[in-house]
Amino acid sequence: MSGKRYPEDFKIEAVRQVTDRGYKVSEVADRLGVTVKSLHDWIKKYGSHSEQHQALSDQQAEIRKLKAELRRVTEERDILKEAAAYFAGESKKSTRS
Template sequence: MERKQYSREFKVEAVRLIEERGVSVAQAARDLGVHVTLLRKWARSLGKEGKDAFPGHGRRTPEQEEIDRLRREVARLKAERDILKKAAAYFAKDSL
């Protein structure tokens, strides 16, 4: 069974239906054919992240991009450290 995906516009309009028109979450969920929990999650996400909510498939938030960049840098620095440790051990062995 394939997971259903909704566009960013659909999610924003669904949340707008609740907030601006005063439709209850349960009623909006029934009308849209979406589970109530999912609709509440969208509303929370839009309220918390604003325009950065629902980045879409393959697009990440600026915070996630920074985390990924820092993870790559940590991996590179660990590799450099390991190379330097091996070089130090090699040269220490030769001096004995």
């Protein structure tokens, strides 16, 4: 009784087609080649009111925040590298005079 296994991203996208885009469950199930029962189960698991969906949303928000912070820190590092190179060059100039 082992059915076909689908990746989690596939399931989440199928649920979004029903919950976010307003397609009928039977329509999405037929188009994707899954059973209506499976799609209903996925909606319970990944729908907008599920705990797992909320956890994924929280994780995605955290990832966005960390990427923004990484971008900022990388820019600061690059600026400091340029400043260090500039001042190192200025220091050499002042010792030659």
